[in-house]
Amino acid sequence: MGGLEEATAMPSPPFSQHLSSGPELKPLRVIHPATVAVGDELVRPIDDMNAYLEGELIPTKLDRVYRHLHYAGAPRFARPLHRQKLMGRDVVITENVSEHLIWHRAKIFIKPLSSYLLDYKFWVDHLCCGSEALHKSACGFLLSYIWLVSRESDFQLARDEMCLLPKDLEWEYWVAFAEDFTRKVDTKHLGQVARRYQYGELRLSRLNRIYRYSPLVFSGRNLFRGFLSPSIWYAELFRQNFGWLLGAFAFFSVSLSGLQVALATEQLGSNADFHRASYGFAVFSLVAVTASIVAMILTWFILALYFYVSAKVYHRRVQAERRKAWNNEVL
Missing domain, CATH: 1.10.287 (Helix Hairpins)
Structure with missing residues (x-):
């Protein structure tokens, strides 16, 4: 009986409602865009928040070819931002989560971290009561930022130079948040995150080959365009x-x-x-x-x-x- 209750229990946010350490932390403002383009349509988040969040957080294109992702990248953490700079890579902002942490030549695509992912109430109201795929994808996306922003130099690059973090986010808040997150989410076995985040950085040229020639996603469009034609x-x-x-x-x-x-x-x-x-x-x-x-x-x-x-x-x-x-x- 206890196993059934555990299996059907609603997932919880991957961090505490009141962070257990750190200074007094001011809450972040949660602001969603008025509209977002989904295919050929403009969608208003306030009309269908669940559909908006699934489009924002679930890496559908990568899930389709997960069996081949070992060809495009190694199952290890993504390098922090200061290492990306050291390697001569330019950070290019993308709002497509399937393109997050994909690199091509001297560029790496990174999706900015939205403030709602740091808001406990928003997790309870929208991310914990949605699908399991949505919850795991949100946890995985947060984990990717734990990889990218590990030191204060990474934080300054992400917030002030690259515009990847909310402007009102403070370093002390991020340290407390990351510490709490890594206590609740197993960062070794990664069973609580979407399977895409079993891998860190993925190479675009190889993803293009996978999308062109894999029977899993073969089509005339993919043959010509690949995953993301540069x-x-x-x-x-x-x-x-x-x-x-x-x-x-x-x-x-x-x-x-x-x-x-x-x-x-x-x-x-x-x-x-x-x-x-x-x-x-x-x-x-x-x-x-x-x-x-x-x-x-x-x-x-x-x-x-x-x-x-x-x-x-x-x-x-x-x-x-x-x-x-x-x-x-x-x-």
């Missing part, structure tokens, strides 16, 4: 996917020049086997270069056709939905 410019796309061709062309050029010099020598100029090998390599080089150019042109054509058709279909769908919504309003 650029929609064709030049960037071709540079990323066909840059290796420059090395191949250089190899063929140097090799053919070497063969030409070798054929001009007395030792190899009269060697029939070397002549046949040179002839075969020359033909192979011409075919390979021609095939590569044709592949690039074909890829460009397919991309142009895909983006044109998808834009046309998207335009028609949005217009139809707007007309339907307008007609329903009039009726």
Whole structure:
């Protein structure tokens, strides 16, 4: 009987209502945006707080490919902000929780910490009475900030320079909060947080490959765009996917020049086997270069056709939905 009560008990906030240590702490102001974009619609948090919070906190795109996340990152804590700066990374703000702690080259995407996640009453009213996934995702997101902001230097960077923390948050409050949080949430086994937070930083290039080729999420859209395409410019796309061709062309050029010099020598100029090998390599080089150019042109054509058709279909769908919504309003 006790096990049943424990299984059905409502989850609690991952910190105490009255923090057990630290100085007098003033409460933070909880302010939500008036509207947020969800897909093609503007949603007001006051109309459906649960839907708003699920969109804000549940990393849906990463949950879909969780089985492959080991390919994109190691199961260890994210580095604190001062280490991110030391590594030469620029922090780029994102409001999409699925992009939180994803890095690409010299950038790392981080979602700011909203003040409502530090408010005990808000947790009781909205986060503890929602779905288990929402509660675990909120706990995991808080845990990610425990990783990122571990020292006062991290705190100053996060609040004053990067605008990742509420402006009225004080260092003493954060220390007391982090101490209380780590007593209530097992930061070793991580059973109380969403499974995405079993991993820290994730590499964008590998997430793009997972989204393009994994059977779990395979689709025409994902094949072209991946998880988060860093650029929609064709030049960037071709540079990323066909840059290796420059090395191949250089190899063929140097090799053919070497063969030409070798054929001009007395030792190899009269060697029939070397002549046949040179002839075969020359033909192979011409075919390979021609095939590569044709592949690039074909890829460009397919991309142009895909983006044109998808834009046309998207335009028609949005217009139809707007007309339907307008007609329903009039009726």
